[in-house]
Amino acid sequence: MPYDTTSAGDTPPVGQPILALNGIEKVFPGVKALDGVHLSLYPGQVTALVGENGAGKSTIVKILTGIYQPDGGEILLNGTAITFPTAQHAAAAGVTAIHQETVLFDELTVAENIFLGHAPRTRLGLLDWRAMRRAAQAILTSIGADIDPGVKLAELGIASKHLVAISRALSIDARVVVMDEPTAALSHKEIHELYELVEKLKAQGKAILFISHKFDEIFRIADRYTVFRDGQFVAEGRIDEVSESDLVQMMVGRSVDQVFPQRTPTLGEEILTVAGYAHPTEFEDINFTLRRGEILGFYGLVGAGRSEFMQSLIGITRPSKGAVKIEGHVRIIRSPAEAIREGIVYVPEDRGKQGAITALPIFQNVTLPSLAQTSRNGFLQLAEEFDLAREYTQRLDLRAASLDTPVGALSGGNQQKVVIAKWLATKPRVIILDEPTKGIDIGSKAAVHDFMAELAAEGLAIIMVSSELPEILGMSDRVIVMREGRIVAEVSGDEMTPQTLVRHAAGIGQEDAA
Amino acid sequence: ADEMRIALVVKALGIGFFEAAAKGAEEAASELGDVKIIYTGPTETTAEGQIEVINALIAQNVDAIAVSANDTDALVPTLKKAMQRGITVISWDSGVAPEGRSVHLNPSSNPLIGNMIIKLAADNMPDGGDVAVLSATTTSTNQNIWIDEMKKVMPDYPGINLVTTVYGDDLADKSYREATGLLQTYPDLKAIIAPTSVGIVAAAQAVADAGKIGQVNVTGLGLPSEMAGAVESGASESFAIWNPIDLGYSAAMIAYHLAKGDAEATAGAEIPMGRMGALTLDDNLEGAMADPFVYDKSNIEEFKSIF
Amino acid sequence: MIPLRLTREVLLAFALLVLLALVATRFPGFVAPSNLAAVFNDTSALIILALGQFIVILTRCIDLSVAANLALTGMVCALLNTVAPDLPIVVTLALALALGATLGAVNGFFVWKLDIPPIVVTLGTMVIFRGIIFLISDGQWVNAHEMSARFTAFPRYEMLGIPMLSWCAVLVIALVYLMVTRTSLGRSFFAVGGNPHAAVYTGIDVGRTQFLAFVISGTLAGLAGYLWVARYAVAYVDIAGGFELDVVAACVIGGAAISGGAGSVVGIVLGALFLGVIKNALPVVDISPFWQLAISGSAIIIAVALNARSGRAKGRIILRKAEHAHEPV
Amino acid sequence: MSLSDTARTQGATPATQRRDPRQIPDRLTTRGQRVLKSWEALLLLVGIAIFVANCFASPYFLSPWSLSDATFNFTEKAMIAFAMALLIISGEIDLSVAAIIALASTAMGAAATAGFGTPVLVGIGLGTGLLCGAFNGVLVTRLGLPSIVVTIGTMSLFRGLSYIVLGDGAYRGYPDGFAFFGQGYVFWVVSFEFVLFAVLAVIFTVLLHKTNFGRAVFSVGNNATAALFSGIRVPRVKMILFLLTGLMSGVAAICLTSRLGSTRPSIGLGMELEVVTMVVLGGVSILGGSGSIPGIVIAAFVLGLLTFGLGLLNVPGIVISIFTGALLIGVIALPRLIAKGRR
Ligand SMILES: Nc1ncnc2c1ncn2[C@@H]1O[C@H](COP(=O)(O)OP(=O)(O)OP(=O)(O)O)[C@@H](O)[C@H]1O
Ligand SMILES: Nc1ncnc2c1ncn2[C@@H]1O[C@H](COP(=O)(O)OP(=O)(O)OP(=O)(O)O)[C@@H](O)[C@H]1O
Numbered sequence A: 001m002p003y004d005t006t007s008a009g010d011t012p013p014v015g016q017p018i019l020a021l022n023g024i025e026k027v028f029p030g031v032k033a034l035d036g037v038h039l040s041l042y043p044g045q046v047t048a049l050v051g052e053n054g055a056g057k058s059t060i061v062k063i064l065t066g067i068y069q070p071d072g073g074e075i076l077l078n079g080t081a082i083t084f085p086t087a088q089h090a091a092a093a094g095v096t097a098i099h100q101e102t103v104l105f106d107e108l109t110v111a112e113n114i115f116l117g118h119a120p121r122t123r124l125g126l127l128d129w130r131a132m133r134r135a136a137q138a139i140l141t142s143i144g145a146d147i148d149p150g151v152k153l154a155e156l157g158i159a160s161k162h163l164v165a166i167s168r169a170l171s172i173d174a175r176v177v178v179m180d181e182p183t184a185a186l187s188h189k190e191i192h193e194l195y196e197l198v199e200k201l202k203a204q205g206k207a208i209l210f211i212s213h214k215f216d217e218i219f220r221i222a223d224r225y226t227v228f229r230d231g232q233f234v235a236e237g238r239i240d241e242v243s244e245s246d247l248v249q250m251m252v253g254r255s256v257d258q259v260f261p262q263r264t265p266t267l268g269e270e271i272l273t274v275a276g277y278a279h280p281t282e283f284e285d286i287n288f289t290l291r292r293g294e295i296l297g298f299y300g301l302v303g304a305g306r307s308e309f310m311q312s313l314i315g316i317t318r319p320s321k322g323a324v325k326i327e328g329h330v331r332i333i334r335s336p337a338e339a340i341r342e343g344i345v346y347v348p349e350d351r352g353k354q355g356a357i358t359a360l361p362i363f364q365n366v367t368l369p370s371l372a373q374t375s376r377n378g379f380l381q382l383a384e385e386f387d388l389a390r391e392y393t394q395r396l397d398l399r400a401a402s403l404d405t406p407v408g409a410l411s412g413g414n415q416q417k418v419v420i421a422k423w424l425a426t427k428p429r430v431i432i433l434d435e436p437t438k439g440i441d442i443g444s445k446a447a448v449h450d451f452m453a454e455l456a457a458e459g460l461a462i463i464m465v466s467s468e469l470p471e472i473l474g475m476s477d478r479v480i481v482m483r484e485g486r487i488v489a490e491v492s493g494d495e496m497t498p499q500t501l502v503r504h505a506a507g508i509g510q511e512d513a514a
Numbered sequence B: 001a002d003e004m005r006i007a008l009v010v011k012a013l014g015i016g017f018f019e020a021a022a023k024g025a026e027e028a029a030s031e032l033g034d035v036k037i038i039y040t041g042p043t044e045t046t047a048e049g050q051i052e053v054i055n056a057l058i059a060q061n062v063d064a065i066a067v068s069a070n071d072t073d074a075l076v077p078t079l080k081k082a083m084q085r086g087i088t089v090i091s092w093d094s095g096v097a098p099e100g101r102s103v104h105l106n107p108s109s110n111p112l113i114g115n116m117i118i119k120l121a122a123d124n125m126p127d128g129g130d131v132a133v134l135s136a137t138t139t140s141t142n143q144n145i146w147i148d149e150m151k152k153v154m155p156d157y158p159g160i161n162l163v164t165t166v167y168g169d170d171l172a173d174k175s176y177r178e179a180t181g182l183l184q185t186y187p188d189l190k191a192i193i194a195p196t197s198v199g200i201v202a203a204a205q206a207v208a209d210a211g212k213i214g215q216v217n218v219t220g221l222g223l224p225s226e227m228a229g230a231v232e233s234g235a236s237e238s239f240a241i242w243n244p245i246d247l248g249y250s251a252a253m254i255a256y257h258l259a260k261g262d263a264e265a266t267a268g269a270e271i272p273m274g275r276m277g278a279l280t281l282d283d284n285l286e287g288a289m290a291d292p293f294v295y296d297k298s299n300i301e302e303f304k305s306i307f
Numbered sequence C: 001m002i003p004l005r006l007t008r009e010v011l012l013a014f015a016l017l018v019l020l021a022l023v024a025t026r027f028p029g030f031v032a033p034s035n036l037a038a039v040f041n042d043t044s045a046l047i048i049l050a051l052g053q054f055i056v057i058l059t060r061c062i063d064l065s066v067a068a069n070l071a072l073t074g075m076v077c078a079l080l081n082t083v084a085p086d087l088p089i090v091v092t093l094a095l096a097l098a099l100g101a102t103l104g105a106v107n108g109f110f111v112w113k114l115d116i117p118p119i120v121v122t123l124g125t126m127v128i129f130r131g132i133i134f135l136i137s138d139g140q141w142v143n144a145h146e147m148s149a150r151f152t153a154f155p156r157y158e159m160l161g162i163p164m165l166s167w168c169a170v171l172v173i174a175l176v177y178l179m180v181t182r183t184s185l186g187r188s189f190f191a192v193g194g195n196p197h198a199a200v201y202t203g204i205d206v207g208r209t210q211f212l213a214f215v216i217s218g219t220l221a222g223l224a225g226y227l228w229v230a231r232y233a234v235a236y237v238d239i240a241g242g243f244e245l246d247v248v249a250a251c252v253i254g255g256a257a258i259s260g261g262a263g264s265v266v267g268i269v270l271g272a273l274f275l276g277v278i279k280n281a282l283p284v285v286d287i288s289p290f291w292q293l294a295i296s297g298s299a300i301i302i303a304v305a306l307n308a309r310s311g312r313a314k315g316r317i318i319l320r321k322a323e324h325a326h327e328p329v
Numbered sequence D: 001m002s003l004s005d006t007a008r009t010q011g012a013t014p015a016t017q018r019r020d021p022r023q024i025p026d027r028l029t030t031r032g033q034r035v036l037k038s039w040e041a042l043l044l045l046v047g048i049a050i051f052v053a054n055c056f057a058s059p060y061f062l063s064p065w066s067l068s069d070a071t072f073n074f075t076e077k078a079m080i081a082f083a084m085a086l087l088i089i090s091g092e093i094d095l096s097v098a099a100i101i102a103l104a105s106t107a108m109g110a111a112a113t114a115g116f117g118t119p120v121l122v123g124i125g126l127g128t129g130l131l132c133g134a135f136n137g138v139l140v141t142r143l144g145l146p147s148i149v150v151t152i153g154t155m156s157l158f159r160g161l162s163y164i165v166l167g168d169g170a171y172r173g174y175p176d177g178f179a180f181f182g183q184g185y186v187f188w189v190v191s192f193e194f195v196l197f198a199v200l201a202v203i204f205t206v207l208l209h210k211t212n213f214g215r216a217v218f219s220v221g222n223n224a225t226a227a228l229f230s231g232i233r234v235p236r237v238k239m240i241l242f243l244l245t246g247l248m249s250g251v252a253a254i255c256l257t258s259r260l261g262s263t264r265p266s267i268g269l270g271m272e273l274e275v276v277t278m279v280v281l282g283g284v285s286i287l288g289g290s291g292s293i294p295g296i297v298i299a300a301f302v303l304g305l306l307t308f309g310l311g312l313l314n315v316p317g318i319v320i321s322i323f324t325g326a327l328l329i330g331v332i333a334l335p336r337l338i339a340k341g342r343r
């Protein structure tokens, strides 16, 4: 098995990078995604690649793994030039990756997802299903994932899927392991297991490229760093020789205040009351209230059912019982259209599926939920649409060639900004943000946080679902913790400490609470 | 115009029967001298397809259109338009309602055909027994008329019992399947009567494949070239058809004389048809060309290479 | 896990049995083994084509040109037979397979290299293939007596009391089953249809895989072309006209997801048999021919609706206590 | 490794420029550029080429009556194609349109036989279309079945119902006034059908490209989930489109029945594929999400002119269909080939 522990030298080998990319260029229609960048990966070392959204990080990953072909530059493996015409070539050369988006097959079993393309064969050259299952089980166990390799992938939650993606990367006997924002979809416990895994791989002498927007993470596990900005190489070096603010400075070109916005919440009257909300399989007994000007955090491990509940609140799914009061009046919301009319909007967490319509231009995305506002008697008014789109995208500091650019051509973070702009433009009373800063860079994150503070000050009520502790603690006035479809705690003030939240979320020491 | 253009519009291109008719029309043309035959038709046997073809012919301002219709009524408006623009319109083989044409040429008289198909079956059933009909589509005009005529004369053939009528839609595989279904449903069946050239071939094949040659006789209307094998194998004792070459020839002749103005489409009138004699019109302005002709082992060799 | 995965197929098999029982009440002879064998034989062409179509549908494509491919290959075989009546059947078969594969490759080429949606490509080639038949045959039929005895005998030749046509279907079923479950090409069909984007990340060439699916579908259509023409002993422009819809219907009744990536060989065979039984049963149970079309249409709708119910994805369940209450039945 | 590595910086922009919000332009291209580069422009060129070729090929082509007759080759199909385009853009398809024509025509025939007048017949034609559309729509939006499969089923069902009603019979005897829809002329050679076609073209262009509903259709076709989250009532949009397609099939049924003056169950057989061909040639993505009505209008003319032109040369229909098939693949392949060549 490729992940078996083999001893490796303690001192990181200095000198020859195992994989070096020089002068790599990649042009997309209208965008020069990479402009002669340089990247070196050393055996037994973790190199963190940092940069703003759209800096070109994922693009270089795709070039490294044979999904994109570079338009210029060279790839050197152990000093010899090599090309990766397909993903299989890259895998054969020992380069494997956990990609930013989960690229797996819902209809296939977990085992097959792990081994597709390099599955064990019988002597007749036919696929050996039994061997495949056994090997898959071994890998899953080794990373501490309790997943049956025989079930269909569709039956797993997002976090489990991500663990399958990690297993897939490990199933290839790799010399270079690339991880593009691997912790974005994971919760606390799994993240720690991932760190251990990285250590293990390091010890095996593998070169690791680690991409993340979370600085605590980077400083915790990286040995080296490389910085890209707007598709250009900016800097590289040893991580212990830079400070966090240096790195941010290199990345953004200015210093960013990492502190969350200071605000003194002025809570207005109650705007939303949820009483006895329940669903047959997803959640039950949800009760809480929300006031104007308040930011209410929803914390929990990934898969706690927060998203499900929020989605039923805006009418995507029907609750089996329970009531919603808006400004004291009972309202029944049967569809997002009705929710938007009531002034409740939901910014979904799954940007690609639920948030953005990637083939349509930015301005059409932004105005879609507010067409009633920009149109006249059901007829479109393009000028007003552009005005609205411009106003909100610029407030969020969107980077795009034009408002007519398809959203799919933007980087992940910039897509997220379009999605947030889209729901803010409806001028809501209550806004529910589900993992609003997932995958967006530090600069934009600060912009989103500032903006949230601004909105709260204007009297908007905000619900923020987040699995990121610092964000929850830094932004919320009050936090509700969910576990397994129930509210297990509501904390505010001094009680809001990382320990309390994590303890409630994980259910430590309170097994019989419910 | 120096040359008269006569369009021979058929139900669909690629059907042996109509190809033979086209040959006959060409023969008439060379006999007449100053005539050009435009042989055309839709790809599938639909009225809409024929309308498109006829529209194109109207635009070309042909002198006459002789059509074998896929639908008695649906062509009427278009053909009326053609007549308004001075084009002579006749129908042949499969007719058009009277207001859509001047003259209709029946290949034979319907009662004769109706009688012929049941007689062919009865001749080989001295002890009587069950027969079934395999027709073309449920909407084919002439098949339905013949079957009706056949039913009218059934009492003349005591002991012959018609069990059912099925439809093969003029598709080889459907007809085959329907014929196989008949053989299963009616184990005592003595004959299948298929008054359609597609159906009769498929039925003969089905009988041969079911190993029922000698037990079940396939008869009806078919082309010698297509039926030669069935007659040789004994799946079909005999079948009938008029000569499509003669039919095409006659249609072209009639169209020519009407367009030229040397014959008139009135009840009782006689329209010359060259070597086929003359067509006598009845009150519906219809006339019959000739008797159907019977083919069996004695003459199939001679005709199978002709049409 | 095994019974769970088979629900769809079991349901379909059950529906098939009910259908047979219904027919038997009206006409007991229908369920006699000899007649069932005849029904299978009659459905063989549909099974062969449906399995080819299944592979294409797996890759998120559709092949509307199968029937036209069948007709063209059949016509070429028939014409070839008229000029070279003594050609060994193996050669005819090889030619049919090769020509079918070539026509499939034409479809696949446009899908792969020019990235034209499959439904558009095959809508085009469907009429083009038919047109070519017209051109090469000059619109004429090739009739039974013009074919050599050897040519028409092959599908009828009986082995162990079962005609060669049925054996061909059995062989195709076995081969496709093996390929789909036990080869990496077979699995890549599922991958490409299930998530083309992810397939690229797995190193699968999506276009090339789709190309191969079309080649396989074409090859099977070519095989069916020869068999069809030899069996009905006639070839003309319109043979198997509209049959592509039956083929697609068999696939969806059999549980192939039209959006790709899902379905099973057993399901497809059952789906084809379901249609085959309806087609063969309606004439013998003495239902007015005018009712046949409506009945088969309703059967398709009902089958698909049932299918969708049994195949509805089992969602994730968060609440602990609900987990057991919602075990699939 | 040393600290000096860190100094390897390049291409960094001065810090001060970064804070001010960037001005994002609305568009990078002008309207003219977009039109010139569009599918419609390419198709128009093809159309003009076919027109010119026709003028040279047949002396009969350039006559007003010929051209007027030629329009009947496409008007009815185009009416359905307009609605079908919206449906395909939204990610669904309706293969039962020709069968709806048969059923609607049968219903009108039955009513005509029962002695009802033209207005009632029109109502029945449209009503039957709507009903059929509703049936498809319910199966797709309520039961969540894939529309291609549902409509393959209803295609047999609807036509099958006509067969049950009509058998081997036919309805004739439509009232005199009814002939106007398919055979009447509004002005000189301009037929009623052509006028209807033109009016519908305008209505559908506005509906798809100028209204909120049209925008909803595009967003549903591109990403139905995101559209739902954005407050679009996706099932309702799809239901409306199925109803609209049924309605337009009803309109086409009125025109076609009136033009033929009779009804048989086989009426309009195979028309669904011609409609889909027209829609696809018009530049609608068969996968949903993009397309335009002007494209359909041009495609209707292109197909109509092509078949009529070749018909004037007495080219057999099946050979014409080779040209149609080649045109379909060729015109769609062309831009991709050009794009490949550029690279
Ligand atoms: N398929 C594509 N087509 C067009 N442009 C693209 C495509 N993929 C990426 N780009 C562009 O290339 C640039 C780099 O994108 P990339 O995804 O590599 O950014 P990133 O550094 O991974 O950002 P993030 O942190 O948001 O994931 C962006 O400007 C993006 O818009
Ligand atoms: N097996 C699944 N089938 C369908 N959708 C799923 C599945 N697993 C997860 N999802 C969807 O993916 C999204 C993310 O799921 P996740 O695992 O984060 O759980 P969640 O319910 O969102 O919990 P939380 O928001 O508390 O983390 C949700 O919108 C959820 O509906």
Ligand SMILES: [Mg+2]
Pocket (backbone or CB within 6 Å): A057, A058, A059, A100, A180, A412
């Ligand atoms: Mg990225």
Ligand SMILES: [Mg+2]
Pocket (backbone or CB within 6 Å): A303, A306, A307, A308, A349, A434
């Ligand atoms: Mg969530």
